[in-house]
Amino acid sequence: MAKFRLDETDHQILNMLIDNTRTPFTDIAKKLNISAGTVHVRVKKMEEAGIILGSSLTLNYEKLGYAFIAYVGIFLQNTSQTKFVLERINEIPYVTVAHVTTGKFNVFCKIRARDTQHAKDIIFKLDDIEGVYRTETMISLEESINDKKRLMHSIFENL
Amino acid sequence: MAKFRLDETDHQILNMLIDNTRTPFTDIAKKLNISAGTVHVRVKKMEEAGIILGSSLTLNYEKLGYAFIAYVGIFLQNTSQTKFVLERINEIPYVTVAHVTTGKFNVFCKIRARDTQHAKDIIFKLDDIEGVYRTETMISLEESINDKKRLMHSIFENL
Amino acid sequence: MAKFRLDETDHQILNMLIDNTRTPFTDIAKKLNISAGTVHVRVKKMEEAGIILGSSLTLNYEKLGYAFIAYVGIFLQNTSQTKFVLERINEIPYVTVAHVTTGKFNVFCKIRARDTQHAKDIIFKLDDIEGVYRTETMISLEESINDKKRLMHSIFENL
C-alpha cells in the first residue's frame, strides 16, 4: 500500500489538530509562520488523500449513564458468514469496535452499556444473529487508558 | 454518580458536533434557530460539566504505516501492582486502550504497530514491566467497525 | 431503580430479625423502646415495598443426607432458549441457584445431591433439556462459608 508523503509542515499541522480538532486555522498559521490559506490547502489535501478521515468528540460516557464496558468474543458457525454477521453487528449502536481476529474468536467486539441488564440485552442480540454460534464476555472493571493522541504524536515523530 | 441534565437543545448541538467536531458554531446556531452565543455558552457548560472531554482526529492508520492491531491480555503477579503497571503501560504510546478486567486477564490492552516485528517489540516491552507475569496476544485480521458516532447518537435519542 | 428509603429504626428492626427471624415483635419493641404495633407496621411496610421477601430455614443438609454440592456450567445452543431452559431447570428441585452469566457459560447452577450417583442423575437431567448443548461440572469438596448475615449487617451499616 503506497504511503502518502507527509512533510514537516503537515506533521506540525496534525500535531496541533490532534490536541484540539477545533483549533482555528489562523492560530495554526500564526504558530507555524505560514498563511491560513496554506493550512487550509494542506488539511484539504490530507483529507482527500484519506489520511484525515474526520474527527470525533470525546465524551464522558460515565456522566451520560453508560459506564458499563465489555469485550465480547464471537464464534461463528462458519467464517463464510463473517461479512453478513458484521453487517448485523453494525446495526447495534452499542458495539463501538469490532475486529476479525485470529486465535480463539472469529470476531471480537467492544460494547458500551448502561448496566448489567443492558449489557445482557446487547449480548443476547449478538447471540441471536444468524450464524453466531456462541459468545464469551469479559467485563471491564475500569477503563484506565483510552487515548490515541500519544500514538498520533509518536507516529509523526517516527515518520 | 449524579448525571448532568442535558436538554433537547444540548442534544441537537451535540448531534451536530458528533458528525463534525469542526462545524462552526454559527452553522449550528442557524440550524437550531438560536444565537451563536447560546451555542458557545451551551458547549462551554458541557465542557465544564465534564460531559465533553475534548475531540480527536480520526486518522487512517493504515495509510500512515500502522496497519497492525493486536489485543494483549496481561496477567499480573499480584493485583496490588495494577496501578504501577498501568503507569508503565501508559508510557508506551502504541498502547491506545487499557482496561482492568474480570475473567482471565488482569489488564487487557489494544496496541497498534507497524508490523509483526514492531508488535513483538511492544509485547516484549509489556512483558518486561515489573509485576507482569505473562501476556497473551490476539491479532486483529481486520478492523471492521470502529465508530462511536452511532453510540453517541443512540445515547441522545434514549436520554 | 428507585430505592426504598429505610430509616435508622428500620435498620435496627432488620438487624434483629436477621439474627433470628422468629424474634417476637414484642422483644424487638422493648429493645428499641417503641411499641410492638410500630414494629408490626414497619415490617409490613418493608414487606409491601418488596424489601423483605420472606424468610427461610437454615438446615444442616449433611445431616439430612445431602452432602454433595456441585456447580454446573451450562452451554446453550442459542441464548434465545435461555428463558425456556431456565423454566426446565426450575422443575429440578436439586438445583438451588441458577444464574445467567457472562464468560464461558450461558447459565451457571448450584446443585445439592445425596452422592456421586445422584449428582450424575441430576447432571444428566440438565444435559437432556432441549436447547442445552453441553455442561461442565465442578465439585465442591467443602462448603466453607454460606452466610448472608454478614452481608445483611454490612448493608445496613453502609446505607
Next chain:
Amino acid sequence: MAKFRLDETDHQILNMLIDNTRTPFTDIAKKLNISAGTVHVRVKKMEEAGIILGSSLTLNYEKLGYAFIAYVGIFLQNTSQTKFVLERINEIPYVTVAHVTTGKFNVFCKIRARDTQHAKDIIFKLDDIEGVYRTETMISLEESINDKKRLMHSIFENL
C-alpha cells in the same frame, strides 16, 4: 455420619416452617392436630440435633442497592494455605458463599456488590490475601433461581 431419624410429624412441622419461618407454633399445632407444646418440643429437638441451624431473612438485594453478583475462582499458591485464606475471606462480608473445589480453582466464591467499581474493590481484596495466587471472575447477568424451598420439600418427600 449418623443420620437423625425424623418422623412424619417432624416433616410436616418442617414443611410449614420452610414456607414461613415465622408461622406461630399454635397454627402448626392446630393444622397437625397436636398440641403447641409438642411442636415446641419437636422443633427444640431438631435444633439440638443440629438439623435446624437457624433461619434467615430473604431480602431483595436489588432494592437495597446490591444488584451486582459475581463468582470468583481463586488459585492458591499452595493448598496448605486453604484454611488461612478462608479465614481472611470470611472477614469480607460481601463474600456470601465459599467452597473448596476440585478442578480449575482451589476456592470458589460468590460475591454481592453494589456495582462494577465495588466488585473491583472486593476482587482486589481477595487478590491481596497472602497465599492467593490469582483470581478469575464470572459475572452474573441475572439471578434466575435462588430457592432452597423446593429442595427442602423434596428432601422430606424422599426421606
Next chain:
Amino acid sequence: MAKFRLDETDHQILNMLIDNTRTPFTDIAKKLNISAGTVHVRVKKMEEAGIILGSSLTLNYEKLGYAFIAYVGIFLQNTSQTKFVLERINEIPYVTVAHVTTGKFNVFCKIRARDTQHAKDIIFKLDDIEGVYRTETMISLEESINDKKRLMHSIFENL
C-alpha cells in the same frame, strides 16, 4: 450400599492372595493356623458376596509390543447417548478403562496401542462412534505407577 462385614481372618487371607493370587490355600491355612477348608469357605463366601470379583494376570505390555498408552477424553453430542457409546467403546479391546466423568469430558478412556499409527487408528474408531462429538488425547510418556496392591493392603488396615 450395605457393606459386607469382613473379619480379621478374611483380611489376612486377602492380604496373602493380594500378594500372589496363586498362593495355595494350604499355605494360607498353615500360616494362619486354620484348616484349608476354612480358607476355601471364606474365599467362596467373599466371592459370593461380590467382594472378590476374580483375578487378573499382570503382563509386561512393553515386552509384548504394546508400549503406547494414551488417555482419550470424549465429548458426546448428548449425554442421553452415554450408554450407547459405552457399549460401542466396549467393543474396542484396546480401551482398557472408561469413566463417565464430570468436568470437561463426558467419557474418559485409557487406551493401550502398539505405536503412534495404531493409536491413531483407535482414536479414529472412537471418533467415528455415533454420538461422539469430539475427542482430545493426552499421551503417556511413562507409566510410573500402576499398582493396586498398596491400595488393597491399605483398605484392610483401615477397615
Next chain:
Amino acid sequence: MAKFRLDETDHQILNMLIDNTRTPFTDIAKKLNISAGTVHVRVKKMEEAGIILGSSLTLNYEKLGYAFIAYVGIFLQNTSQTKFVLERINEIPYVTVAHVTTGKFNVFCKIRARDTQHAKDIIFKLDDIEGVYRTETMISLEESINDKKRLMHSIFENL
C-alpha cells in the same frame, strides 16, 4: 527393545490364565494335551523373561467402601523434580496409577477414595509434595469399563 518370542502353546496357556489366574496347571495341561510339567516350565520361562509380572485380585471397591474415583493432573514447578515427586506419590496408597504425560499436565494420577472428604485429603497431600505447583481434579461419576482381559486376548490373537 528385543521381544520375547511366544509360540502358540504359550498363547493358549496365557489365554487360560488370563480368564482365571488360579486355574490349576493340570487343568491347562489336560486341555492343551501337554504335560503339567510343560505348563510349569513354560509359565516359569515367561516369568523369567519378564512377560508375566505377577497376578492381582479384582476386588469390588464399592463394597469395600471405596466408591470414589478421581483423576488428578499435576503441574510441577520443574520437570527435573519428576522422579522425586513420583517417589512421594508412591507413598500414598490411594494413588493407584501415575503417568508422566505430554500436554497440559506433567504427571497424571488416578486415585480411589472413600468419599469427597477423603478425596480432598488425598488431593491436599498431593498438592503439598515439594515441587508440585498446582493440581486439577476430574471426578469419575461411574467406572463403566475396567477390563484388561479383552486387551490381553486381543494381543495374543494379533501376535
Next chain:
Amino acid sequence: MAKFRLDETDHQILNMLIDNTRTPFTDIAKKLNISAGTVHVRVKKMEEAGIILGSSLTLNYEKLGYAFIAYVGIFLQNTSQTKFVLERINEIPYVTVAHVTTGKFNVFCKIRARDTQHAKDIIFKLDDIEGVYRTETMISLEESINDKKRLMHSIFENL
C-alpha cells in the same frame, strides 16, 4: 518398518550432501578416497531405498515478500473426514506443513503468507473446507530456528 542399513561411507556421503546438495560427486569421491562411480551408485541406492527423497532450495521468504508465518489448528466435524480435508488443504500452496495431531486439534498446519490480509484469506479458505468445524490461529513473531541439518548430522552420528 525394516530399516535400510547405511554404512560409514553412506554416512559420509550424506554428511557432505546435507551441507550442500549441489556438491559435485567428484569432490565427494576425492574427499572420501573412493571413485566418483561409487558415490553415484551409493546415492542411487539410497534414492531407490527411499532414504533420499529429493532436495529442496532454501529461499529467503522475507526477501520474496512472504514474511508472515502462522500455525493454524483445525477442528473437524468428524475424523472420518480427515483424508478428504487434507486433500483440500493440499490444494492451498501457502500451507507448507500439515499434521494429524492428538490433543486439542485434529489437523495442525503451518502457513506462509505475504501479510495479515493474505493470512486472513488463507485462514478463511481453510475454514470454508467442507468438514472443517473451526480453526484457531497462532502467529509467529519470528522464525528463530528452521534447520534440519543439525538433526541430519545427529542422526548419522547416532546410527
Next chain:
Amino acid sequence: MAKFRLDETDHQILNMLIDNTRTPFTDIAKKLNISAGTVHVRVKKMEEAGIILGSSLTLNYEKLGYAFIAYVGIFLQNTSQTKFVLERINEIPYVTVAHVTTGKFNVFCKIRARDTQHAKDIIFKLDDIEGVYRTETMISLEESINDKKRLMHSIFENL
C-alpha cells in the same frame, strides 16, 4: 524491507532448481535457450542477494528410525530470556523449528525423535533450560503434508 527484483528468467531458473536442486546448469541453459554462464551468473547473484540461502536434502526420517514428531509450546518466566533460551534450544539438534509466537506460548518448537522415550528426554531437556517455566506438547499422529515446493512455485507465479 526492500525487495530484490527477480525477472522472468530468474523465475524460470528457480522453478527448475526447486524441482531438483542438482539440475545441471547446462540443462537449465538448454531449456531456457540461454548460455550456461548466464545461469551461473544469475544463480550467483540470487545467492549474493540472499534470495537463495542454500539447499537441503529431503530424507525419509521414518526409514532412518526417527518417526516421532511433536510440537512443544514453551512458556518462559520472562520474555527478556527469549534470546538466551533460543540459544540453548539451538544446541538440541532434535528441535528442527522454533518460533517466537503470540498467543498462549512464548516459543513454539517442532521436534523429531525416535520414539516416546526419546521424545520425553528431549522435552525434559527443554524443560530444564533456565528461564523455561513450563512446556506443553502436542504429538503428531501423521505428517500429511511437508512440502514447500508448491509454495515456491506459487510465489514466482504471483510475483
